[in-house]
Amino acid sequence: MNDTFLKACRGEDVDYIPVWLMRQAGRYLPEYQAVRGQVDFLTLCKTPELAAKVTLQPVDILGVDAAILFSDILIPVEAMGVHLEFSEKKGPILGEPVRTKSAVEKLIVPDVEDSMPFVLETIKILRKELEKKVPLIGFSGAPFTLATYMIEGGSSKNFLNTKKMMFQNSGLFNYLMKKLTKTVIAYLSGQIIAGAQVVQIFDSWAGILAPDDYKAFELPYVKKIVSSLKKLHPDTPVIYFVNDCAGVLKDAKKSGADVIGIDWRIDMKDAAKKLGKKVVVQGNLDPCALFLPKEKIEEKVQEILKKAEPAKGHIFNLGHGILPETPVENAIVMVEAVHKYGKKS
Amino acid sequence: MNDTFLKACRGEDVDYIPVWLMRQAGRYLPEYQAVRGQVDFLTLCKTPELAAKVTLQPVDILGVDAAILFSDILIPVEAMGVHLEFSEKKGPILGEPVRTKSAVEKLIVPDVEDSMPFVLETIKILRKELEKKVPLIGFSGAPFTLATYMIEGGSSKNFLNTKKMMFQNSGLFNYLMKKLTKTVIAYLSGQIIAGAQVVQIFDSWAGILAPDDYKAFELPYVKKIVSSLKKLHPDTPVIYFVNDCAGVLKDAKKSGADVIGIDWRIDMKDAAKKLGKKVVVQGNLDPCALFLPKEKIEEKVQEILKKAEPAKGHIFNLGHGILPETPVENAIVMVEAVHKYGKKS
Numbered sequence: 205m206n207d208t209f210l211k212a213c214r215g216e217d218v219d220y221i222p223v224w225l226m227r228q229a230g231r232y233l234p235e236y237q238a239v240r241g242q243v244d245f246l247t248l249c250k251t252p253e254l255a256a257k258v259t260l261q262p263v264d265i266l267g268v269d270a271a272i273l274f275s276d277i278l279i280p281v282e283a284m285g286v287h288l289e290f291s292e293k294k295g296p297i298l299g300e301p302v303r304t305k306s307a308v309e310k311l312i313v314p315d316v317e318d319s320m321p322f323v324l325e326t327i328k329i330l331r332k333e334l335e336k337k338v339p340l341i342g343f344s345g346a347p348f349t350l351a352t353y354m355i356e357g358g359s360s361k362n363f364l365n366t367k368k369m370m371f372q373n374s375g376l377f378n379y380l381m382k383k384l385t386k387t388v389i390a391y392l393s394g395q396i397i398a399g400a401q402v403v404q405i406f407d408s409w410a411g412i413l414a415p416d417d418y419k420a421f422e423l424p425y426v427k428k429i430v431s432s433l434k435k436l437h438p439d440t441p442v443i444y445f446v447n448d449c450a451g452v453l454k455d456a457k458k459s460g461a462d463v464i465g466i467d468w469r470i471d472m473k474d475a476a477k478k479l480g481k482k483v484v485v486q487g488n489l490d491p492c493a494l495f496l497p498k499e500k501i502e503e504k505v506q507e508i509l510k511k512a513e514p515a516k517g518h519i520f521n522l523g524h525g526i527l528p529e530t531p532v533e534n535a536i537v538m539v540e541a542v543h544k545y546g547k548k549s
Numbered sequence: 550m551n552d553t554f555l556k557a558c559r560g561e562d563v564d565y566i567p568v569w570l571m572r573q574a575g576r577y578l579p580e581y582q583a584v585r586g587q588v589d590f591l592t593l594c595k596t597p598e599l600a601a602k603v604t605l606q607p608v609d610i611l612g613v614d615a616a617i618l619f620s621d622i623l624i625p626v627e628a629m630g631v632h633l634e635f636s637e638k639k640g641p642i643l644g645e646p647v648r649t650k651s652a653v654e655k656l657i658v659p660d661v662e663d664s665m666p667f668v669l670e671t672i673k674i675l676r677k678e679l680e681k682k683v684p685l686i687g688f689s690g691a692p693f694t695l696a697t698y699m700i701e702g703g704s705s706k707n708f709l710n711t712k713k714m715m716f717q718n719s720g721l722f723n724y725l726m727k728k729l730t731k732t733v734i735a736y737l738s739g740q741i742i743a744g745a746q747v748v749q750i751f752d753s754w755a756g757i758l759a760p761d762d763y764k765a766f767e768l769p770y771v772k773k774i775v776s777s778l779k780k781l782h783p784d785t786p787v788i789y790f791v792n793d794c795a796g797v798l799k800d801a802k803k804s805g806a807d808v809i810g811i812d813w814r815i816d817m818k819d820a821a822k823k824l825g826k827k828v829v830v831q832g833n834l835d836p837c838a839l840f841l842p843k844e845k846i847e848e849k850v851q852e853i854l855k856k857a858e859p860a861k862g863h864i865f866n867l868g869h870g871i872l873p874e875t876p877v878e879n880a881i882v883m884v885e886a887v888h889k890y891g892k893k894s
Contacts (some may be wrong), residue, residue: 230588362872367837371845414835414868415816450795451815470796471760490759492712500716507761511879527707 206338209270213402213441213463213499214542215484215517221509221546222269223539224341226445226465227525228262229274232532235261249275252325256367259330263338265532266539270338270402271330273395275323275347276470277406278353280391284383286354288459294358302358308379313386316394323391324398331399341443344391346407347384348422349428363412378420385425389432396437398522402538404443404465405429410456411448418452430460443486447524453478468493468523472511484517491522493535501534505541514534520546551683554614558747558786558808560829560862566854567614567882569686571790571810571868573607573844574619577877580606580882590635594620597670606673608682610877615683615747616675618740620668622751623689623698625736628659629728639703642791646702648714653724658731661739665727668736669743676744687745689736691752692729692774699725700765708757722766728814729780730770733788734777741782749788749810750774755801756793756812768804775805788831792869798823813868817856829862836867839879846879850886866889 209222228270230236236258240248248254259274278296282288287299302308317324330340345353353359355366370377385500392403430442445465446456456464457479466475468490479485493504505520512518520542526535554567581603585593585840595598600739604619623641627633632644647653675685690698694797698704700711715722735749755767775787788808791801801809802824811820813835824830838849850865857863865887871880 248856261622343890362837364840364872364874367835368840370840371838411814414813414838415819417835448793448814451819468759469793474760474796490712490762492709493759495709495713495715496716526711529709 205334205336206269209519210339210401210441211486212464212519213443213515215339215462217548218517220414220543221512221518221520221549222522223263223542224268224270224272225266225462225522225526225535225539226482228272228535229258229266232535233261233265234529235265235448245276246288249279250322252322252329255326256333257331259326260333263334266535267543268312268338268539270341271334272341272404273323273327273330273343273400275326275343277343277350277408279320279323280387281316281350281354283316283319284311284387286311291480292347296353296358297356298353301365302354302380303365305376305379308383311380311383312528313383313390316390320391323395327395327398327400329512339401340399341402341404342395343404344395345407345445346405346410347381347388347425348413349407349518350384350388351377351380352409361493363409370417374411374421381421385428388429392429392433393436396433398439400404400440402441402443404445405432405461406445408447409507410446410452411450413452415452415455419455423455426456426459426461434460440541445486449475457483463519465521466523472508473514476512476515479515481516484519485512485515485522486519488521488523489529489538491524491527494526494530494538496534498534498537501537502541502545505538506545509542509546518546550679550681550711551614554864555684555746555786557862557864562893563862565888566857566863566865567615568865568887569617570607570867570871570880571617572612573611573613573617574603575871576873577871577875577880578606578610579877580610589685590621591633592675594624595667597667597674597716598655600667600671601674601678603698604671605678606751608679611880612621612888613683613884614681616687617686617689617749618668618675618745620671620688622688622695623663624668625659625732626695626699628661628664629656629732631656641698641703643698643702645712647699647725648710650721650724653721653728656725656728658728658735661735665736665739669739672740672743672745684746685739685744686747687740687823688732688749688751689740689894691750691767691789692726692733692770693757693758693885694752694754695729695733696725697724697754697867707772708754715762718757719766726766726770730773733774737774737778738781741778741785744805745785747786747788748778749790750806752789752791754798755791760797760800764800768800771801771804771806779805790831794820802828810866811868817853821857822859824860826861828863830860831859831866833862833866833868834883836869836872836875839867839871839875839883843882846882847886847890849889850883851883853889854887863891
C-alpha cells in the first residue's frame, strides 16, 4: 500500500508530498454523475456498495494518495433525530430547527452500529478494495458546524439563530454542543474500528466566529473529541480542517490534532509560520485556481509547496471542496504537479 | 461640531474613542422603515431629501460620532451602464453579467455630476443639517467588490465567474478594474468636493481572494484610488474597510489609507499588532453580539477597546453592517458603552 499519506499525517519523512482533494468523490466526475443519476443523494450515502464505488473513483482517475469515505456531514445529525432531506437547489433542509430546551433534550446520542450501519459497512468494503492502494479517511462535521445546521435548519447567511442561542442562552448551547461532541466521538471511533485509518473533522463554519467566541464555544469541544479519540485509538491520525481559519489558526493549533487543514484565504507561508513545528499543515489551493491554464496550475502548486516547506510536514489539498464545474483534467494536472514538484531529493 | 471622529481618523489625540456603525441608517430603525415604506430602495437612494433624512436618523437616535451618506455601493455600477434592480429576497440583480471584452468596452466612466447628481445633492443637504453635529462620511465600493457584482450579475457563493475571468483572462479583468478604479476616484472625489469630510472604501469581497491574488488583482487598484484622492484632497481621511481581512490585513495596510476597517473574525489584539503605528484601526464587534444581554455588550465593548489600545488610534464600529433584526436599544447600549469606557483620562 502507498503509505505516504499516513506517514505525512504523522510528520514522518516522505518521498514526496501526498495529495488528496476535499469532495474528490463528487459532481465534477462524470463517473460519479452516472452513479448519482440512478439514486438520490441520501440513498447514495446509505447504500454501501454505491458509496464505496464513488469513493474509489477519484483514487484511480486522479491518482490521489488517500481515499475519503463518501458520505455527508449531516448523517449523524439525522441519527440524532433531526429530519434531513436534500434539495437540489437549496442544499440540506432539516426538520424543525433545534432552538429550545425541549428540542435539545429530545436529541439522542446515537448508537453508531444501530443507526448508521451503512457507514461502517461502506468502510469495511473500502478497506478490502483499497488494500493495495491508498489509506482511507473517515470523517465527521465538527460540533459547532453541526450545531449551525441544527439551529438554523439548513445553511445560513449570518448564522444569527446560532449566535443568538450561543449569546443569549449559552447553557442550552453548551448542552447541545455536549451532545454533539459525544456523538462525534462515538461516530469517529466507530469509523476507526470499522477500518478508517485517519479521520478528518470538518469545521466548515468555525470561521464565522470571533476568535474569543471560537475559543469559548468550539475549541474546548474539538479538544475533547481529539483527546478522546487519542485515548481510544492512539495510532490514528486526526486532521482538523478549519474553514476561513486565518483569524483562529493559532487557537485551532491547540486542538491536539496531528494535522490542521487550512482554506485558501490565508497565505501558506503565514500558516506554516503560525503552526510551527507542532502540527502538519494540509492545503491550500483556491478551488477556483483549477480553472487556470494548466501551466499556471503548476506554478500555483509549486508556490504552495515552497511556502509549506518550513512546516512540520505538508499534505497538499484544495482550500475547500472541489467545485462541480471543475474540468477533471485540471484536477489531474494539479495531482501530477504535486507529485512532480513535491518530490524529496 | 463634534470633531472627535475626524481627529481619530487622522491619528490625533481624542477625548474619547468615537463610534459609528456600518449600515447605521437601515432597517433595524422603525424611523427608517417608515420612510422606506413609502418608496422602493433605489428611489430612496436617489431622492436627496429622503436619503438625507434617513442618514440623519441614527445620529440623533444612537448618538454616534459620524454620519454616513445613505446610498448603495452599486449606484456607480448603474452609472457605468449596468441595469440595476433590487429584489426583496435576492438582493441586487444586475442586467447582463459583464464577462466579455465587448461588455467591458461598453462600460462608461461616468461623469459624477451628470449621472449621480442626487448623491452630490444629498451630501450638500447633509452638510447643512450636520453643521453643528458630526462629520459626514462618503463612500464607494472597492473596485474588486464592484467587479464581482458586475461579473456575477449579483451576489454569489463561490465567485467562480469572477475568478474565472481573473485567472483565464487577466487582461480583460484588469481592463475592467481600471475602468472601475477611474470611476471610484471620480465618484469619491465628487463626494469630497460636495462636502464629504471622510470617505470609506468598502471592500466587502476582498476576503474571498487568496492573499497572492489580493496583492495582484485588488491592492494595486486600491492604492491607486487612495493616492489619487490624496493628491486631489490631501486633508480628507480615507478609510478602507476590508471584510474577512484576517488573511490579507498586512497587505491591506499598504493601501495608503489612514484607517483600516476590520471585520469581527480577527482578534482586535492581533489586528492592532499587525497594523502597528502606521494606521488607525476601525472595528470590530460581531454584529450578532448586539443580541447579547446588555451587560455582556458592555463587556465586549470594553474588551475590544482594551485590545485596540496599542494601535495608532481606534474608531469603534461593528465588524460588518448592523443586522435588520437588531434591537435599537442594544445599539444604543453599545454606543454609550464606547463613550463611557473609551474616555481618555
